[in-house]
Amino acid sequence: MAESYTSVRGQAYAPGTSRLIAAELKRNGVEILLCDAAGEILTRGAPIDHETGPAGRDVLSFADGMRFETTDREGLRALGVIAQDGWLARLEGWHPRLALVVVVCVLGAIAIWRWGLDLLVSLAILATPAPLITSMDRGNMLMIDRTMAEDSGLSLERQAEVREIFTTLSAVAPEAPYGAYRLEFRAIDDMGPNAFALPGGTIVVTDALVEQFGDEDILAGVLGHEMAHISERHSLRQLYRSLSVYVLIGMMAGDVGPVLEDLILDGGVVLSLAYSRAHERVADDVGVRTAEAAGYDGTALAGFFEELDRRYGGIGPEWMSTHPDSAERAARIREMQ
Ligand SMILES: [Zn+2]
Numbered sequence: 001m002a003e004s005y006t007s008v009r010g011q012a013y014a015p016g017t018s019r020l021i022a023a024e025l026k027r028n029g030v031e032i033l034l035c036d037a038a039g040e041i042l043t044r045g046a047p048i049d050h051e052t053g054p055a056g057r058d059v060l061s062f063a064d065g066m067r068f069e070t071t072d073r074e075g076l077r078a079l080g081v082i083a084q085d086g087w088l089a090r091l092e093g094w095h096p097r098l099a100l101v102v103v104v105c106v107l108g109a110i111a112i113w114r115w116g117l118d119l120l121v122s123l124a125i126l127a128t129p130a131p132l133i134t135s136m137d138r139g140n141m142l143m144i145d146r147t148m149a150e151d152s153g154l155s156l157e158r159q160a161e162v163r164e165i166f167t168t169l170s171a172v173a174p175e176a177p178y179g180a181y182r183l184e185f186r187a188i189d190d191m192g193p194n195a196f197a198l199p200g201g202t203i204v205v206t207d208a209l210v211e212q213f214g215d216e217d218i219l220a221g222v223l224g225h226e227m228a229h230i231s232e233r234h235s236l237r238q239l240y241r242s243l244s245v246y247v248l249i250g251m252m253a254g255d256v257g258p259v260l261e262d263l264i265l266d267g268g269v270v271l272s273l274a275y276s277r278a279h280e281r282v283a284d285d286v287g288v289r290t291a292e293a294a295g296y297d298g299t300a301l302a303g304f305f306e307e308l309d310r311r312y313g314g315i316g317p318e319w320m321s322t323h324p325d326s327a328e329r330a331a332r333i334r335e336m337q
Contacts, residue, residue: 015065
C-alpha cells in the first residue's frame with residue numbers, strides 16, 4: 001500500500017547537465033530530501049514544478065534547478081509531493097506560478113483592507129491645498145475665542161519668556177509642513193494646565209500650564225510634543241480618518257467639496273478629535289528629542305506626566321483624556337535616556 005513508501009527511487013540531474021545519477025527522494029518529517037546513491041543530499045525542499053515526461057515518467061524540478069525523474073508515480077503520491085487521485089489530481093494541472101499569483105492577490109486584498117485607509121488619508125492630505133489647512137487654524141481659533149477662551153492673563157514678560165523657549169525649539173524642530181509654527185496664549189478654564197496643536201502650525205498654551213508648570217524644561221517638552229503633532233500631521237490624519245472613503249477619493253480628484261469645507265472650517269471638529277496612542281508615542285519621542293536638541297532636559301516631560309497623574313488622576317483636564325497612560329509614557333521617556 002501507499003503508506004509503506006518511505007522513499008522513491010529514480011534519477012537526478014543537476015542544472016545545466018544531462019548526466020543522470022541514481023537518486024532517491026525521501027521525506028524526513030515535513031522536509032523532502034533528494035539524495036544520491038551514497039545518501040548525500042543533492043537538494044532539499046518541496047519540488048516547485050511537476051511535469052509528466054516521456055514514457056509516463058514524472059519529472060520534478062527543485063528551486064535550485066535540480067531535477068528528479070521517476071516512473072514510480074504511486075511513490076510520489078505516497079510521499080505527498082504530487083496530488084492524490086480524484087479531485088486532488090486536478091490540482092496537478094495547477095502551475096506553481098498560478099498559485100503564486102493567487103497568493104499575491106490574496107495578500108494584496110489583505111493589504112488594502114488593512115492599510116488602504118491610511119494610504120487614502122495620506123493621499124488626501126497631499127491633495128489638500130495648504131491655504132485650506134491654515135484657514136482651518138483660523139476657523140478653530142475663532143471658535144475657541146468665541147466659545148471657551150479669554151485673553152491670556154499672563155504678563156507680557158512671562159509670555160516673552162515662554163516665546164523664547166518656543167523660538168529656540170522651532171529652530172531645531174522638524175519643519176512645520178504648512179508655514180511656521182505659531183504660539184498663542186489663552187486663558188481656558190475648562191482645560192486646566194494644557195496645550196494643544198492645530199493642523200496648520202498653531203500651538204495654544206493655557207495660562208494654567210504656564211502658571212502651574214512654569215519650569216522651562218517642562219514647557220520645552222510640552223511645546224516639542226505639540227510641534228511633533230503638527231509636523232507629523234496627526235490631527236489632519238485623525239480628521240481625515242473620520243471622513244468617508246468617498247469624500248477622501250473625491251479630495252484626491254481635487255474636489256474638496258462644500259461638505260468638507262464646512263467640516264474643516266468649523267472649528268469644533270479638530271478639537272473634538274483624539275490622537276491615537278501611536279500618535280502620542282511618536283509625539284513624545286520627537287518632542288523629547290526636539291527639547292534636548294534645543295538644550296533642554298527632555299526627561300522633564302516625564303515628571304510633568306507624573307505630576308498631572310497625581311493631581312488629576314486621569315479624569316481631569318482635556319490633556320488627560322486625550323493623552324492617556326501618563327505613567328507608562330513617563331516610563332518610556334525615562335527609558336529614552
Ligand atoms: Zn499629544
